[in-house]
Amino acid sequence: MHNFFLVLLVVIFFSSQSSFAQNSISGTITGNEDQTPLEQVEIYFPQLEKGTLTNEKGIYSLSNIPVGPYKIVITYLGFQTFSKTLDIKQGENVLDVSLKLSAIEMEEVIVSTPFHKLQSENVVRVEYANVALLRKKGAMTLADGITNIAGVESVSTGIGIGKPVIRGLSSNRVLVYTQGVRLENQQFGDEHGLGVNDAGIESIEVIKGPASLLYGSDAMGGVLYLNPEKFAPSSSTEGDINLNYYSNTEGYNMNAGFKTSAENLKFILRGGTTSHVDYKTGDGDRVTNSRFKENDLKTGLAYQTTKFNTELRYNYNATEIGIPEEIGEQTKERTPELPFQKITNQILSSKSNLFFDRSSLEFTLGYILNDRKEFEDDPSNAALDMNLSTFNYNIHYNLPKVGKVETIFGLQGMHQNNTNFGEEILIPNALTNDIGALATSHIHFNDNNDIQLGLRYDHRSINSEATGILGEQDYIDQLNRNFSSFNAAAGYKLNFAKSFIGRLNLATGFRAPNLAELTSNGVHEGTNRYEIGNPDLKNEQNLQTDISLEFKNEHIEFYANGFLNDVNNYVFLEPTGTFQEDNAVFNYEQQDAQLYGGEFGFHLHPHPLDWLHLESSYQTVIGKLDGGDYLPLIPANSLTNTIRVEQSSAIDWLNSGYAFVTLRSVFNQNKVNAFETFTDGYNILNIGIGGSMILFKQDVEIRISGNNILDKSYVSHLSRLKPDGINDIGRNISLGLSLPL
Structure with missing residues (x-):
């Protein structure tokens, strides 16, 4: 520090x-x-x-x-x-x-890729979603909202715990970035959620596929990049209050923000709070202990001159989350009962730029402190108490442009310390160190052809302490392992004509095994398994081929994305057929695997009915081990159809309005792992209406949405409550109000 x-x-x-x-x-x-x-x-x-x-x-x-x-x-x-x-x-x-x-939606600048280009200019296709639009669709949490993005799903435990799945890969295979730094919060665990509140998050970018060239280990499945809200424009001051209510959980989500900017100095502050009771399924039953509450604070300070700019941001997040196990006592209590988690996450980050005559140096520093406590038998004594501190850095030097070639050299690293304080040891005390170097170039030949190339080398060392008593069942030996990997990426973008764009990308990625996979030796309470790690595991290494085609004119848009992802040394759990303490014993093993599928979409906004939007998207992914078994937690194929109207109005009291009807059809999932069961398909109907109105000379935004409006009883294949026979959330009416100050 x-x-x-x-x-x-x-x-x-x-x-x-x-x-x-x-x-x-x-x-x-x-x-x-x-x-x-x-x-x-x-x-x-x-x-x-x-x-x-x-x-x-x-x-x-x-x-x-x-x-x-x-x-x-x-x-x-x-x-x-x-x-x-x-x-x-x-x-x-x-x-x-x-x-x-x-009539086409505005293009946004993509910041998760190194050259900060518009989507249409990028060699790699990146999905973009505005968080404000996700709120209009009734998203209760950020983990819930990302499921509206094609190719992205969420492994959930009720509504309080959710983690991203990108094209069938999740956990440590998907990297999350927030405030410009990689988020480290014990994300290996099945019952560990995303851990970020949507207050103060402006937009989400998703890289679907290996991004190890840019981000190193753990980005082999993709990256979820969260952009914080921008500072106010120079010489201006802004403020707002946002209120949301959810009928199903009698929940509320409130946040307020203030930001002001002079010519050189800028300041931002936002605080929020969230609380939900147990959610109700389509059967009318409340899922006991699915309640949760959260407090969040984000603040930032920035300074800009002609040759230099810097910003310092801080995020404090405290969450209490119940761990649901059954449909039991029907209450509307807001305080979680046993078992539950208390999690605090603090993120301090600094991002700075030095500008030279025709080049620049950008460096980002981050410090993350994650404190995770799990209470099982005694609400005053944590059975599991883990403290994870992470310092990381990311340095990019943008070379002077040579002709049509832009080049970036980069250096990244991480120093991480995991410490246990509770009586249970899920993973041992350990130190992890990363260092990686990269070079990438973008070549813009003309208005029709672009190429992007890159190469990277990474090295990771993991050193853990011995845990337990030698000779006893739960003893974990010390570990000293080193992992290294070269990775490369190559992409080509071709503008066939004014309205057609084709992209072809090949990229490799890698993931070093995490501490749980290497060192586990005990009962994982969240999954009721006795897990035994394998200290000899190798790197996971993958090669993904992506091909995409886009057409866009003033009234019609469509896209088709296909991918083939070959993964060497895929890590998975396999039962031994034995039991310890009435829990089935599982070993961590490795085998080659393959995932393939894609996303397809269509958007029609016909002239002269530019206010009318007809949208349709389909996504599919299949994952298999080389031995023939299907991979676990692969999302079912789904089709989403939306009719949306948007109208700017000349009425004195109405600035703009919108309404939508969405039918999401999820198909049967019968391509399942041997330890999963089939999941029936279902149809969910969502509706919404809202707009920006002038009330008391104030521009006020009002949102009303109804998710699962027919109160359908269903369960997602990615729900961790599915084995317990617990369904997902039923009808939920949300009301939202945004007021400028």
Whole structure:
């Protein structure tokens, strides 16, 4: 931690010595049909993380812009996104833009990939979802909301515990990034949730497939990248209150935020609280101890000059989650009963950029403290008490552009310490150290062809202490293992015509075995298994081929994504046929595996009915071991159809409105692992309506949605409560209100 703050102070001192040349850019934004000035248009420099809005005359102005080539992105609802790389000169720069009308949703800048391009410019397809839109669909938690993204599901234990599944891979095979740093919170455990509150999260990006080139170990299945909300534009102050109520759990979710920005200094603060009683299934029964409550605080401070910018963010999250096991006493208590978890997660991160004449240096530092306690018999004495502290760093040097080639060199690393304080030891005390180096280039040949190439090397060391008494059943020997891997990625994007984009990507990824897989020797209470680790496990290594085709014009969009994922040394649990303490004994084993499938989607918004949207998407994945057995926890195939209307209104009290009806059809899952049972298909009907209205001279957003509106009794194949005969949540009406301050 001392090094963390020392580096930060050195960088701030260095920036104070840099040139303060007042380079600026200004201009006017208009609509192309009648050249009417457009107000509240967003002008944003992604690499600089600096932006502003136009005034009532369509005029904007930004100062403290460094010299060199930087991408500018201009977005406004109902118009095509404008993107261009500008060569900023010393002094005053002028850019006037006339935006083109479009019924297609605005394109966003993708920040989870290294070159910060628009989706249509990326060689790798990345799924993007705005968290505000997920709330409109009635999402109760962030883990619930991500299931609206094609190819993404969630392994759930009730509604309080959920973890992402990307194309059939989950747990340590999917990496989560938040505040620009990798989230480490004992994610190996089946009963460990995502651990992030949606308050203060602006958007989600999903890389579906190996991303080890960019992020190292554990990203072999993909990355869930959570973008925090932006600071306020320069010389402005904003605030808001968001209220949500959920009928099924009589739950509430409230958060309030405040942010203010001067020319150089910016500040943001958001606090939230959540509470739910036991959820009710479609059968009308409440699932005992599925209740949970959560408190969350996010704050940040940023400083920007011409040659330097930095931001410091902090997140404190405290959660109490019941672990449901049965449908028992029907109550509406909000305090979890035994067994339950108390989890606190603290994330401190610093992201800084130094800008040179035609290159830049970006470095991100993060410190995460995860404290997980599980109470089984005594609410005052934790049976399981684990403390995980993680320091990580990520340094990228953006080389000067040479012709049409952009190149980045990177260095990443992690130092992690796991310590036990409880009477039960799930994984031993251990130190983990990572270091990785990468190089990646993007070559833009012309408007039709792009290539991206990359190479990376990683090394991980794991050193754990011996646990227990030598010779006794639960003894765990000390471990000293090293894991290394080279990984590469190559991608090609071709614009067949103005409206067609094709992409072909090949990438390798890897995952070093986690501590549970290497060292377990005892009962895993969350799964009622006696698990025995294998200290000789090798790296998981995969090669995935992705091919995608997209068509988009003013009224029709469709996409088709296919993938083939070959995994060497896939780690899985296999029963021995014996029992310990009435629990079946399972060993960790390895075998090659293969996953394949894809996502397909269609979106129609016909002219002149631009307010009408017809959307359909289908997703499928199959996973098998080389021995012929199906992999566990593979999501069932599903088809989602939506009719949506969106209308800007000229009525004095109504700014805009929307309504939707969605039918989600999940098919039978009969391609199951030998230790799973078939899961019947089901259909879920969701509806919603809302809009932005003017009440008491305030612009207020109101949301009403009904999920599982027909109160269907069903269970997801990825529910950990399925073996206990417990169904998923029944009808849930949610009400939402957002008020500016």
